[in-house]
Amino acid sequence: MTAEQPATPPGTAQRLLQLLDEATLEVIPLKGAQEQILRTSEKATVAVTCSPKFGLSRTLEHCTVAANAGRRVVPHLAARMVRDHASLRDFVRQVADLGVTDLYVIGGDAETPAGKYHEAAELLDDLAAMEHPFTRIGVGCYPEGHPHIDDDRLWEALLRKQSHATYLVSQMCFDATAFTSWLTQARARGVTLPVRVGVSGPVKLAKLTELSLRIGVGQSLRFLGKQHGLVGNVLMGRTYDPAPFLRAVLAGQPGRGDDVEGLHVFTFNQVAACQDWLDTQRGARA
Structure with a gap:
C-alpha cells in the first residue's frame, strides 16, 4: 500500500460520488470559452475566472453566458482588479442581476493593484459592509504554500478572511498526504471552514x-x-486521473470526516474531457 493509497473507510465510494455530482467546473474566459461553458451539463456549477489580462468585464460576459444557459454560476473576483468601493458595488450589482448567490474572492495576480485593494481580506471587509446577494463566499487556501507569500502571512490572511467567508477553495494539489496534513494543521490553528478540494481535470x-x-x-x-x-x-x-488522489483525500480527512465540502475542478477549458470523466466515474459507482 503506497502513501497515496491509505485504507479506504466504509462509505468513501458513496462520498466520492456525491462530491462528483456537486463539483464546480472552472472555466477560463479565453477565446472559445463560451462554447466550453455550454458543454457542461445542464445542472453544472460553473466558476468563471478573472485575470488582469482579460479584465472583470470578460468575467461578467462569461458569467452571463453561463447564467442564461441555466448553469449555477460562481464568479471569481480578484481584489487587485477592483479600483474602489464604487467599482465593487457595481460588480456586485451586475452579478446580482444574473441571480448569482455564490462568489469566490481571491487576491489576484496583478503585480500592481488597479486601486485600493491589495488583498482579498480588504475587499471582503468592504463587501461585508454593503448589501449583497451572496449566501456563499469562497476564499483561497494553499496546502502546499504560495510561490510569493510566506506561510505565516498565509495563515494570518486565512484567519482574517474566514470571518467573512463560508468555504475554502484549495490550490490545485496532487499529493493527498500534503493536503490532509495541511488540513489537520489548519484545524489546529483555528481555521474552521469546509474545503472544496482543488483538483486538476483529466488533462494530458x-x-x-x-x-x-x-x-x-x-x-x-x-x-x-x-x-x-x-x-x-x-x-x-x-x-x-484525479480519482486516486480524491479517494486518498477522503480516506485521510481529520476529525469527523466532513471537512471536504466539494470539488473545484480546474478544467483548463477542456470541459468535454472533464464531463466525460465525471460521467465515467458516476457510471462506475452507480
Missing part, C-alpha cells in the same frame, strides 16, 4: 506539467512524478 500529462509549473504547484507535481512515473506517462501521451 504533458500539458498538466507545463501548467502546474506555471501556477506554482511544482512541488506537488514532483510528488506525482515520483509516485506515478510521470516522465514515462508524459512520453506515452497519457492523461491524469
